[in-house]
Amino acid sequence: MFAGFGGQGVVTAGYITGQAAAIYDDKESTLTRVYGPEARGSACYSGVVVDEKEIDYPYLLSPEIMVVMSQEAYEKFLPQLLDGGMLVIDSSIVKPDEQAEKYKLFTVPATQIAEEMGARVVANVVILGFVGKIWDGVSIKGLQESIKVTVPKRHLDLNLRAFERGTELAEKALKKES
């Protein structure tokens, strides 16, 4: 699950992930989205289900990994996360509380990194790189291919660099863990 507020690209992140799984990893996947009537600003999420065989229920029931990019989304959606599931938060925006202790918590200062790279809008792609590394539902190669056909050509390089930064951070985090 990619949760945040409208305008952060949580649906795009989900789309890139679902497409990577379905087209480039040749699995089955579905993408659904949940949001309010406002185009911008309200808590929303996109949910990706990945499976080897045809998917019976396209919606997320209890996700095994959840990305949270806003405090409101954190409070609203966190209880849905599977106990012991992976929780990835954009630590430049979200402050976790004691609820997070139930999960395997990863912190990524994605928005800050994206700002340093000159474009706040690629925060979702930094996170995608991170997710690709820590979650086996989708491959790094698949995600890269999916990014290539989804983002506008003039922004491709920036997006691929942002993705790279995400994977590097994940490697570090995983090293620390082991």
Next chain:
Amino acid sequence: MRKAVLTGKHFWYGNIAIAEGAIVAGCRFFAGYPITPASEIAEHISRRFPEIGGTFVQFEDELASIAAMLGASWAGAKSMTSTSGPGFSLMQENIGLGVMMEVPIVIVNVQRGAPSTGLPTLTAQGDVMQTKWGSHGSYEIIALSPDSPQEAFNLTIRCFNLAEKYRVPVILLTSETVGHSAGKVVVPPKDKIELVQRKKPKVPPEDYLPYKPDEDLIPPMACAGEGYAFTTTGLTHDEKGYPDTTAEAHEKLVRRLNDKIRRHLKDIVDVEEENMEDADIAVVSYGQVSRPARKAVGMAREDGIKAGSIKLITIWPFAEHVIHRWAKQVEYFVVPELNYGQIYLEVKREAAGEAKSLLIPRMGGKLITPTEIYREIKKVSEK
């Protein structure tokens, strides 16, 4: 510039799959009005038609949209519109004109919560009976309901084929869930896709009667500008297309308009049956609910319950022969749907005297889960 048929694998939202399915089917006229949750279809068509040569018009309302589609179809174009509940309601009068004039058109209804403005961004299946009976009068219509982006793509093509073959408005009765969820869609090579074109007159213009049916009850269709100088009207008419407002003419015409569909039930009706061979309980579902229903049947089987699944792909005309047949075998029909009982009534009617029926109603807003359906199957199995 992209081609009309995008052969290959794609990750598409249901709404995009519908737009691409229409393009593959040969749709080159689209008239519509923005409405949630259907707008992506119009948006996608507006981007694609200039690439492949098609007419896209965003009209002032749904009344104009459907009227323009009828006109475009009479000029020979395969025509489509997409809408949701409120817009679908506005279109009803001219759906009747399409039935009466026998015009092939395809209307996509991406269902949302209703009545009235209801739940614009959330799903439902509340327009099932409206699809059958929404326009005034006694008529038959065809409606198909997809459960995934791939099926939305496939069924959009089939909608066009049925519209062309039977000269009738065909409705793709989809929903927000299918429209706004993405999945893998495989587009076959162009030459592997079967397309049907309307029957054209084989007689010279002076012998042509626009409403004289063939054996199959379907009259060949001349189009505007082809030299046939035909006239057509929403009034009750004779084979010449001339108004004939007598009880006799009405009896003859309305019977034929219904019979041309009823007589071809087996060609039009499409269902998917799973685990039905030894089933005591049949879960009858359609559209988005078919996916959790199938899963629930699987869960029940694991529990040793003899459950099976009947998925209705064709909603209208109703698969009465299918339900009638299984009613002799099963004890229960379980019907989960996102309304307060619509297809349930049809199932109950066909099962009467043979099997019992149970409705699992949800008013919409979110899709029913496999567990919720499974629980009801279990309860029924313990009775």
Next chain:
Amino acid sequence: MNEQTIAEDKLELHPIDKWLRSERMPHIWCPGCGIGPTLYAWIRALDRVGIPKEKVVYVSGIGCCGRGSGYLDVDGFHTTHGRAIPFAIGLKLVKPELCVNVISGDGDLFSIGGNHFIHACRRNVDLLVICTNNFIYGMTGGQLAPTTPLGDRSTTSPYGNIEPSFNTPHLADASGAVYVARWTSIHVRRLEKSIAEAMEMKGFRYIEVLSPCPVSYGRRNKLPEPDDIAEWFRQSSIIRNGANTSEVQIEKEKPLILGNFVKRVGKPTFYELMKKLEEKVRGR
């Protein structure tokens, strides 16, 4: 020899007979009605411009005038109430080579279909729209129309109409129509010329034809005889070509201003702009 054969032997074809479905005569229109003369002028204009029959499409809505499409031996579409214009737009955009005409009444075009009228003007769709304005709902028995003059009686304004009426040429002009004219059904020659002029143009063209309805309008408004309304038209008409359309509102005690009011040259049609867009997108 029976009577029928004798009649046919002596039959001499009227010049417009080739355009009519004679087997459908007599038509439903009442004595004194203006729809017949309007169609006559339209047919003469088709001949004058030389448009072949197979290129002509006649789309109508509902009402007395709606029946016209079934009397002409061309592709005719008798649609639903108010929707003749969008129906015609669909036809025309798919087959731009056809001469597509909408001939309908004031209730059909300006009440239930009013929204389509202004938007078709705005888009400049290539259509000729002729409105037979008889100030009333004729077929349904004389109810109030959006064109009924102030103070006039109808079956739903039995004490006199309190609603201001539409000035339809002004509405068309303000919405962007490229040709706007008003005549009456007694000005058959001028009307024919005006229709022919409009037929030779592209874009949204509108001609209002004031048309007597002695039965449903005249009887209730002190004009009961079949030719009373025609006489009113004859006495009150002033021809003022190029008149400012904001000054042609119909008022009972004032002159009826007729003429060819608006002719805009060079405004691209919807179809032309669509084709241009297609070229641009394909060239990318």
